[in-house]
Amino acid sequence: xxxxxxxxxxxxxxxxxxxxxxxxxxxxxxxxxxxxxxxxxxxxxxxxxxxxxxxxxxxxxxxxxxxxxxxxxxxxxxxxxxxxxxxxxxxxxxxxxxxxxxxxxxxxxxxxxxxxxxxxxxxxxxxxxxxxxxxxxxxxxxxxxxxxxxxxxxxxxxxxxxxxxxxxxxxxxxxxxxxxxxxxxxxxxxxxxxxxxxxxxxxxxxxxxxxxxxxxxxxxxxxxxxxxxxxxxxxxxxxxxxxxxxxxxxxxxxxxxxxxxxxxxxxxxxxxxxxxxxxxxxxxxxxxxxxxxxxxxxxxxxxxxxxxxxxxxxxxxxxxxxxxxxxxxxxxxxxxxxxxxxxxxxxxxxxxxxxxxxxxxx
Ligand code: NAD
Ligand code: ZN
Ligand code: ZN
Numbered sequence: 001x002x003x004x005x006x007x008x009x010x011x012x013x014x015x016x017x018x019x020x021x022x023x024x025x026x027x028x029x030x031x032x033x034x035x036x037x038x039x040x041x042x043x044x045x046x047x048x049x050x051x052x053x054x055x056x057x058x059x060x061x062x063x064x065x066x067x068x069x070x071x072x073x074x075x076x077x078x079x080x081x082x083x084x085x086x087x088x089x090x091x092x093x094x095x096x097x098x099x100x101x102x103x104x105x106x107x108x109x110x111x112x113x114x115x116x117x118x119x120x121x122x123x124x125x126x127x128x129x130x131x132x133x134x135x136x137x138x139x140x141x142x143x144x145x146x147x148x149x150x151x152x153x154x155x156x157x158x159x160x161x162x163x164x165x166x167x168x169x170x171x172x173x174x175x176x177x178x179x180x181x182x183x184x185x186x187x188x189x190x191x192x193x194x195x196x197x198x199x200x201x202x203x204x205x206x207x208x209x210x211x212x213x214x215x216x217x218x219x220x221x222x223x224x225x226x227x228x229x230x231x232x233x234x235x236x237x238x239x240x241x242x243x244x245x246x247x248x249x250x251x252x253x254x255x256x257x258x259x260x261x262x263x264x265x266x267x268x269x270x271x272x273x274x275x276x277x278x279x280x281x282x283x284x285x286x287x288x289x290x291x292x293x294x295x296x297x298x299x300x301x302x303x304x305x306x307x308x309x310x311x312x313x314x315x316x317x318x319x320x321x322x323x324x325x326x327x328x329x330x331x332x333x334x335x336x337x338x339x340x341x342x343x344x345x346x347x348x349x350x351x352x353x354x355x356x357x358x359x360x361x362x
Contacts (some may be wrong), residue, residue, distance in 0.1 A: 006143035073078030154324035175202025177316015187211030208232030
C-alpha cells in the first residue's frame with residue numbers, strides 16, 4: 001500500500017480537500033501509476049457540481065493526466081514499471097465488437113456501459129481516514145498514485161514531457177479529434193467553434209490542421225480571442241455584441257452557414273445555435289460539450305430534415321490506446337503545439353485555485 005496525497009471530493013458542491021490517502025497495490029490486469037501531471041477539464045467540474053451522469057461521493061476526480069508505471073498486477077504485459085503512460089478515460093479492450101469495429105472508438109468494457117465509479121471488479125483501490133473513496137472514469141488523476149485497468153493505459157515515448165502530454169488525456173485529443181476524425185473537416189472548408197476552453201481551442205487547432213480556410217471562433221469571454229487567433233481562428237465573435245442570434249450572424253458571414261460547426265460548451269441554446277450555423281444541406285454539427293445529466297434537447301426538426309448531419313464525439317473519436325502513442329509522437333515532431341494551451345501550472349495543494357481559474361474563464 002502506498003500513502004500519498006490526493007484531492008478528494010467528499011461531497012457534491014464542496015471544495016476538494018487534499019488528503020493523505022492509501023492506494024492499494026494493483027490486482028490482476030491492473031497498473032499502479034505515479035501521476036506526474038494532470039489537467040483540469042470542465043467535466044471534472046460537472047462531477048463536482050453533481051451534473052455528471054453518475055457521481056458517487058467521496059471520489060477522487062481528474063481524468064486527464066500522465067505518469068510513470070510504479071507496479072503492475074498479475075498478467076499485465078503491455079507496460080512495466082518505469083514506462084511513461086497516459087491513463088485513458090475511454091478504454092480499449094481490443095476484443096469487444098466495438099473495439100473490433102474500425103469505425104468505433106467506444107469500448108463495451110468501459111465504465112459507460114455500466115455507469116459506476118469503481119474499478120471493473122466493483123471495488124476501489126483508494127481509502128482515506130478509514131473510508132472507501134470512489135474512482136472517477138477509472139482514472140482519478142488528482143491522486144499522486146492511481147490504479148487503472150491495463151486496457152485503459154497507453155504506453156508513450158520515454159522522451160515525452162509529462163507536464164505537456166497530460167493534455168492528450170482529454171482536452172486536446174477531444175477537440176482536435178472532433179475536427180479531424182468526427183467531422184472530417186476538408187481543406188478549404190469553413191468552420192465555427194462555439195466555446196474556447198481547452199477543448200474548443202483544440203478544435204480550432206484541428207480545423208486549422210485539416211486545412212480549413214475560415215475558422216470562426218465564438219465565445220462570450222473576449223479574453224479567449226487572442227489565443228484562438230494564435231491557434232488558427234480567422235474570425236472571433238462574441239454573441240453578446242449582436243442583437244440578432246449568433247446563427248444568423250454566422251450565416252450572413254458565410255453565405256449559407258459553415259461546413260462544420262462544433263458545440264464545445266454544453267448548453268442547450270448553444271447546441272441549437274451550432275446546429276443552425278452549419279449549412280442546411282451538407283453541414284455537419286459536432287456536439288462535444290456535455291449537457292447536465294438528465295437534460296433533454298428540443299430542436300426544430302427542419303434543421304435536420306433539410307439534410308444537416310448532427311453528431312457527437314467521445315474523446316475526439318480516437319481509438320485511444322492505439323492512437324495515444326502516435327499523438328505523443330506527433331507532438332514530439334512538433335506537428336501541433338500543446339504548450340500554447342497551458343495557462344497556469346499549480347501544485348496539487350492549490351487544486352481548488354485551479355478550479356477557481358476555470359470558473360473565472362482564465
Ligand atoms: P471550459 O469551461 O474551459 O470552456 C468553455 C468555454 O465556453 C469558455 O471559454 C466559456 O466562456 C464559453 N462559453 C460559455 N457559455 C457560452 C455561450 N453561451 N456562448 C459562447 N461561449 C460560451 O470547458 P472545456 O474544459 O473546454 O470543456 C468544454 C465542454 O466539453 C464541457 O462541457 C466538457 O464537459 C466537454 N467535454 C466533452 C468531451 C467529450 O468526450 N465529448 C471531452 C472533454 C470535455
Ligand atoms: Zn475531459
Ligand atoms: Zn472493447
